[in-house]
Amino acid sequence: MKADGSHASGLLLVDKPAGITSHDVVDIARRAYGERSIGHLGTLDPFATGLLVLLLGRATRLATFVENEPKVYDATISFGDETDTGDPTGDVIRSAPVPPRQAVFDAIHSLTGDIRQVPPDFSAKKVFGAPAYRAARAGEPIVLAPAPVTVHEWRGESFSGNELTASITCGSGTYIRALARDLGRACGSAAHLKALRRTRTGEFDVLDAATIADLKATPPPPIRRLKVVAE
Secondary structure, three states, rough: OOOOOOOOOOOEEEOOOOOOOOOHHHHHHHHHHOOOEEEEEEOOOOOOOOEEEEEEEHHHHHHHHHHHOOOOEEEEEEEEEEEEEOOOOOOEEEEEOOHHHHHHHHHHOOOOOEEEEEOOOOOEEEOOOOOOOHHHHHHOOOOOEEEEEEEEEEEHHHHHHHHEEEEEOOOOOOOHHHHHHHHHHHHOOOOEEEEEEEEEEEEHHHHEEOHHHOOOOOOOEOOOOOOOOOO
16 A cells, blocks of 8 residues: 555566566565555566566456467577476476477477467466466376467577577467477477576566566556556
């Protein structure tokens, strides 16, 4: 609650650093704004960085509008090892030779457009009402159904050594970790997502986002007018 007794309301852009969860960012924002009703859109894994969109107060009703906006990521995919989490925090479960450059770029085409994607075992996808990661951590067998997702485009691809870097634009529900896993498999190799940074969500850019230090020192006013909502 603000000093005048009113509640903070609007949209807040935060540049999440590595090493903390998206929920950690929400907790920091709650303390900074004195507002309990805060939610985040498009969870970022702890190892990932970049744009996290928070909705404060009455703006939480706009979640559906913002959540469905395309997202842009800068990704680094490492070939040679596939991990159980799909990222550098997991254990290696399969290794294979690094693929030829052309095989990687050919496989990218097969992972562009409207595709069906099996979510990572270590994800929040529900299995019998519980997040899949709980079963994965317990070592229980998991069978996740493929879900329809849209990968709009890969841009600026650069393949050097055993790593591919690219800017990926995708629709809601797309797991970049799963894209990395599937890219490795599609080109006859093994791969995992080494680094990830979200740079945009719809009209919102990480360059306009507040840092965690900003939230703790001088919290910026939430954005009150959104282009994603008709006037």
